[in-house]
Amino acid sequence: MLRIGYVRLRDAASAEDTATLKAAGCHVVRAEEPDGCQDETAALDSILDFIGEGDQLVVARLASLGRSAHAMLDVLRRLDSRGATVEALKEGVSNADAEGRAMLAVLQVLASAEPAFSARRRAPASEIRELQRAGVGPVEIARRLGVSRMTVWRKLRADA
Structure with a gap:
């Protein structure tokens, strides 16, 4: 052990x-x-x-x-x-x-x-973009940053 x-x-x-x-x-x-x-x-x-x-x-x-x-x-x-x-x-x-x-x-x-909502945090768009540029998918980005998938999709859509 x-x-x-x-x-x-x-x-x-x-x-x-x-x-x-x-x-x-x-x-x-x-x-x-x-x-x-x-x-x-x-x-x-x-x-x-x-x-x-x-x-x-x-x-x-x-x-x-x-x-x-x-x-x-x-x-x-x-x-x-x-x-x-x-x-x-x-x-x-x-x-x-x-x-x-x-x-x-x-x-x-x-x-x-x-x-x-107390355990959630807001992820800066820069972190999301950086992970996406590194080839990380939206679901994995959400898991890594501790935010909802919808938050990731909103930030990515806002940048498009």
Whole structure:
């Protein structure tokens, strides 16, 4: 079992989080600093693409998984689809046990109460054009930028 640590660098406590993850036995610790730019979860996305069955994503805080309940649920679903688990050290929960499954149920309730648009962002037309010039299709552009396909099509149509 591979234990992969993930930390979002936001403040001075983040350095402590990195040390905590290493002390928790993480083989690899990936960190990223969200800056509000186009892909502020690139490290997390690469972990989710790489992680395998039986592996564990370890975070210091559950909130590291996303800005909203929708985003956290998405990460948990992606991990589940790959046969991996998550452990949040500060909260002391893992989705591998009964408490973790209860946590998932609570997140689902919270996500249902959140406005659907809260997790979306607007993608600048320049990013969309740049990806299109690189040969990326509209559906993949939408997935990479975290916007709807319709947003991509509107921006591309406006440029035509």
